[in-house]
Amino acid sequence: MTLLNTLRDRLSKRAAYERTRRELASVPAELAIEDLGFFPGDADKIATRAVYG
Numbered sequence: 716m717t718l719l720n721t722l723r724d725r726l727s728k729r730a731a732y733e734r735t736r737r738e739l740a741s742v743p744a745e746l747a748i749e750d751l752g753f754f755p756g757d758a759d760k761i762a763t764r765a766v767y768g
Contacts, residue, residue, distance in 0.1 A: 728767065731766045735761075735762040736758045736761075736762035737758075739753070739755065739762060740758040742755055
């Protein structure tokens with residue numbers, strides 16, 4: 716993989732991480748906990764697993 720491809724891939728993943736984290740963190744706590752089964756404070760961990768594996 717070339718340097719530019721590596722950089723593009725990392726920037727793309729970072730953008731996906733930020734987008735996912737922001738969306739999860741913005742879910743109202745009551746909805747997140749009761750209906751979706753996660754705590755909004757865990758948005759960082761969840762987004763990391765979703766994007767980076």
